[in-house]
Amino acid sequence: METAKKTQEERGAGFRRYKTKNLVIELLPIIVLALLFAIYMTVITIRGYKMELQLTRLFNQAIVLVTVATGATFIYALGSFDISLGASVLFACTMGVLTYNATSSVALLLLVIVACGVGCSLLSASLATFFKIPPFVTTVAMMSVLSAIATTLININNTSGGTASITLPLNLLDPISSVWIKALIAGAFILLCVFVFNFTKVGRRIKFLGGNPTCAKLSGIPASVYTIIAFGIAGLGVGIGALLTLAYTPSVSSGTAGSIGMNIFVAIVFGGMPISGGAKSKIYASLIGGFSYMLLNQILLWLIGTSMNGVAQIISAALFLLIVFLTSLNYRTRLLPR
């Protein structure tokens, strides 16, 4: 009797420690974001930079990353990843610009951008389902194909004298180029994702599938259907991200959105998303991680300077590895036998 009581007390204390530890882990990305923002603001103040200008620039850079990453969280929750997201944004931008230049229709521009984003993602997922191969394999192929098509189209329709590029009329997307409208568009998409991810059967099933595909199959969750849904949502994020890219810079070159695929991966992990996906996946990881990553890059750029850009990248990479190590450490302790 005494043993049982003692054990119960020990377990109760253990559970409180466990909850506290979990809470700290949950809050850590937010604390890091706040810390980075404080450093960012300090540097702006000390160096006398124009605050509004810097904040607008930070927002414009981060919002595309955050939007695409939020959609991509559905793929990461499956325990998979999509390396072609940057190429998809480039492709969608290219097709959008070419469509407008051919038809002068903004409605068609919007339609084509979104259709291309969703279409590219669905194609990756469908090919993976059809050939029964991991989705990231098809995204590797898609990355090459989409980049090649976009670059070819840009070269053919090149309108500039220097680096090959295609452009929209300068003021065409002015109505959506303000920070507030962009925030509204991205915010609406993020809210939609939060809703689907946390409050619908689709989101719950995607997370479960990512945690254990075998168990998910034997719980009536068809992997192919939910993979296609996840990629479809990610594709919508690509389309909206492409629109926001064009609203920021109406010119598209082969380098547009080039690094976004890898940046998303790093940003999501920075935001507290487990690298293996599953039940602990968090939709807000992209929002927190996207801004944290952009803040970190900017701070390192200011402190180290553009000539030492490589050092900044090495520091980012080291931090990335540290976060993955810490999260996997937590993951491993939970799997020890009893």
Next chain:
Amino acid sequence: MTQETIVIQEKEPLLQVRNIVKTFGIVKALSDVSFDLYPGEILGLIGENGSGKSTVSSIIAGMQKADSGEIFFQGKPWSASSMVDALDKGIGMIVQETGTIPGISVAENVFLGEIERFRVSHFPFAPLNKKKMNQEAEKILSLVDLHDISGSLMTGALDFVTRKLIEIAKVISKNPSIMIVDETSTALNQTGRQTLYRLMKEYRNAGKAVIFISHDLDEVIEQCDRLIVLRDGHFIQDLPKKDFSEDGIKKLMVGRSVAGDYYRSDYDGSFDPEVVMELKDASIPGSLDHVSLQIHKGEILGISGLSHCGMHTLGKVLFGARQLSDGEYLLHGKTVKNEANAMREKVGYVAKDRDTESLNLNASVSDNIAIAGLNSFSRGNFLVLYPDEKKYVNEQIDELQIKCFDRSQFVSTLSGGNKQKVVFGKWVGCGSEILILDCPTRGVDIGVKQFMYHIMYQLKKEGKTLVLISEELPELLGMSDRLIVMKDGKIQKEFPRSKDLRDVDVINYMI
């Protein structure tokens, strides 16, 4: 103390475990556990799920470190950096769940960590002499009576029992002084069990020692020379063979008397004549051979046989997880193409391989219970709200008396018995009218077993259908309205429920 025990204990202990303490996040798994292991004995380590048996044995086997305490092996302080290191130094362990790697060959699994010795030269990237490696692996496999398994086969293609035997072979090939057998026998068929018992006895006779962990009290009593009882991470008693009694051991394990009314007490094997599932000439090459079967509403259909008899495949077919090559399967008169089809017809499936097939270990109790019942509590068949989910999950936790701190606790931190209750909650909660239970009491302690039999009988009385696939004849005889015996993918015999039915009557048709 028996004469044999006295003789054993006059020797110096082979292993001394002193005041071991281990904590896993929320749980203190071991509190000051101490015991000795002597050469020439088979020591049973018993206790309920979560009592700390696997934890203490995994510490001994180098899988993890204790928070405090000491271990002495052959009189010297013992420490091992990994299981491979421990095995090299003389202590080997066969783990509870599958310890083989599916994506590599059988031979590569057998020689895991020592593949280098099969390179044709000392150059690190030299090719492997696979022929030699396979031949040596096959020799080792013959030690566990696996005479027809090629070393070149992919491990993932083999069934659970064969993989377990490969793991045993891997350990004994190193000839350790101590062999730890952690909850292995329930994963084996009768032949595999006999092989394991033979090996354990050979170990004892050679002056080595075995730590044997099992929930099957009959085999514990039969095979072990001495028992150490653990409860909630505490040492409870050191029990010599002369004091072995089933009721006494149960009481020590659970901390209270376990009533004798283990299975259902009635012999009324009646059920509704309505056919809910029907197999017509069902065949899958190598697994099922023209099986025809009708399963009725309100029936507990027991399916028995040796591990390779096709009964586990049959369970998967009934849930739509395996498709027939030939023949027909009708569920409520409709064909079933996949698991989702079966679930729509209110079929649930408790898989044998619990940790891989039935549970998402890296998810909470809530996630696991709710996943099959999303259709039951979602609004508009779409919207999942936390209050609805909380109510749904808490009902299952209360009903099934799942020991967890709250529904957010990760399933990986629960004991085996409570994990299995979560699986039951998952399928009972969503209103399954038909439950396919493949070895549902594998690896769970007597208290949980008794509870599960009670739930099964309750479900039958509610008019639900249960297909009970098991390698434990007593539970099949104790629970089934009708018992079929399978062999080589065919139905050999059918027995109605009867108090006169004995296990020997059934075994004759199994082997």
